Amino acid sequence: MYTIILAGGFGTRLFPLSRSNYPKQFIPLFGEKSLFQKAVLRASLFSKPEEIFVVTNDTHKFLVEDQLNQIIIPCNVLEEPCGKNTLPAITYATLKIHEIDNNAIILALSSDQLLDETETYNQAIKAAEKLTKKYIVTFGIVPTTPHTGYGYIRPGDKLEGGYKVSAFVEKPDKHTAEKYLKERYLWNAGIFCFSANFFLDECRKYAPEVFNAFSHNVAKAYELTPKISIDYGLLEKTPNVAVVPLSTAWNDLGSFEALYSISEKDINSNVVNGEYITPDGKNNIIISDKLISTIGISEMAIIDTADVLMICPKNQTQKIGEITEQLRQKNDDRVVNHTIVHRPWGTYTTLLRSKTFLIKKLVVAPHKRISLQYHNHRSEHWVVVGGIAEVTNGENTFLVRTGESTFVPANTIHRLANPGDVPLEVVEVQNGDLLTEEDIVRCDDDYQRK
Template sequence: MYTIILAGGFGTRLFPLSRSNYPKQFIPLFGDKSLFQKAVLRALLFSKPDEIFVVTNDTHKFLVNDQLRQIAVSCNVLEEPCGKNTLPAITYASLKIYEKKKEAVILVLSSDQLLEEGEVYTSAVRAAEKLTREYIVTFGVVPKTPHTGYGYIRPGDKIGDGYKVAAFVEKPDIRTAEKYMKEGYLWNAGIFCFSADLFLKECRRYAPDVFDAFKNDVLEAYKRTPKISIDYGLLEKSSKVAVVPFSIAWNDLGSFEALYSVSEKNEEGNAVNFEYVTPDGKNNLIISERLVSTIGISDTAIIDTTDVLVICPTNQTQKIGTISELLRQKNDERVDTHTTVQRPWGCYTTLLKSETYLDKRLILNPHNRISLQYHNHRSEHWVVVSGIAEVTNGDKLLTVKAGESTFVLAGTLHHLANPGNDALEVIEVQNGHPLSEDDIFRCEDDFHRETK
């Protein structure tokens, strides 16, 4: 079995934990692994590493590769030139798999869902696999509550261990959701299973504008294909769609209210990731890296990051996306990036910032280096905190150890490399004006980023 993992979203529903450049699928919300990493490990239940295809975008491709490296899994990574929703992404990957094996059975997973893995899950996938010669199979979660945040599926006639899909329905109001539960409707989990040849045949028939677009190279295909989901573009039109129910713990973590529902809580109903002191607070979600204290606050989400604090009633967290939109209208960079920014060579964290100076903490992964570059408007002073740095500073090649430093004058060609087996930590002090990532002129780059 092959697996497609969709990892291209720019989710803002968990802002400020998630940002456009660091969406929720890459955040380790539970334990030390991200939702994306959990999805990859789940894919390994049925697929070999070279049978897994991750679909992502230019912004996240290095983050995907870094997180794959962390769990020691090497699989196929497909880069979308731009996001066009789920149907083009699945079609792109399915065509790649079809080239390898025309009748391949494909499982499609989202990278940002939390679900219970076990016998019920594996049995449902195997049941779906048996139906893939005749049907595109989707999975329906047996609802435990009348949830208004999910789409629903109405099962039709019984076929094998599943049902023909009678209808897909939109997110309901609470009364309609209660009615759906009583009538046996299922939550639409956004997980699919099908054979490559049947999927592409149905795509050609019901979404010819998507299918025909991919007769071109990938850049041209994404220019031509419409932006459309697999539900609207294909599943709601095809008569060859089935649903396999499974009764497992499943959550798409689409809001902090959803995150609170699956988090461990204390006796007062508070879900806390660090320190929280209160004489009376109950049923709160507290996410912070420092002590939080409240008086007279209950049923509230308090999300505290280094640069943004969000406070709202837990039952209003579905609206947090509007905060991201307001910031985007102001061209505020905080909607896109944290103070810590991932780079293909490691990451950097902004410590202090003014108009004329900027302090950063750089972490270079073992055997990685930044691009050979220069800046027109700033100088840089590097202080090695731990590890050994190999520095190109103009025509000099230097070895800089912990406690030592070097100064790079504006306009000087320079390089910072980590030749060791441990992470290299460097404090960088920039001086100049303006201080911007646009003032990076790359001459050589190991990661084939734009050079100037």
């Protein structure tokens, strides 16, 4: 069996933990592994590494590759020119798999869900596989509560191992959700199983604007294809959709309230990641690197990061999108990046910012290097605080050891490289009238960035 993992989302529903350039699927929310890594490990239950295809974008491509290296599962990585929702992404990957094996059975997973890989899960996958000759199969989580944050599926005629889908329904209000629970509706999990041949035939019939777009090269295909989900673009149009019920712990982590519901709690039902002191606080979710103390505060979410503090009632955390939208309208970089920004060569951390100077800490991974570049509006002063740097500064290339420094004037071609086996740590002081990532002119880059 082949597996497609969709890992291109920019969602910020867990802001400020999640940012556009470092969204929730790459954050190790539970233990040492991210949701993306857990999805890859789940895929490896049924697929070999060469049978797993990850669909992402240029922003997250290097995060994907880095996290795959950490779990030593070298999958195929497909880069979308731009995000056009789930139907184009799944079609793109399915066509790639079809070139290898036109009889392939494919499982399509989201990278940002939490799901227990129990024997029930394994049995559901096997049941779905048997239905793929005649149906595109989706999976319906057996509800445990009348949840208003999920779409639902109404099962129809009984099939071996599942049901025909009678209807897909939108997120309901509380009263309607209670009615759905009594009538044995299922939560729409956004997990699919199908044969490559059958999926492409159905796409040709019911989503021709998507299918025909991919008769062109990838760049042109993404210009032509509409932006549309697999639910709206295909599953709600074809009569050949089945659902397999799945009774297992599942959560799409769409809010901090959802994160609270599945996390370990203390004796006062607080979920705490960090240090928290209170004489009376109950039912809170607290995430912070510093001590948080409260009096008279319960049923709240307090999420504290290096640059953003978010406080709201726990049952209103689904409204966080309104905050991120306001930040986007202001072109505020904090909705995009943390103070720690990941790059294919390592990370940089913003330590201090003013109008005329910016101080960063750069960590360059062993045997990696930044692009050969120059800046029109700023100079840079590098102080090595750990490891040994190989510096290109104008026409000269030389080593800078721990405790030593070098100055790079504006408009000077330069590069920082780590020739060693340990991370290189450098404090960078920028001076100038434009201190942004836009003031980078790349002359050469190991990672083919623009």
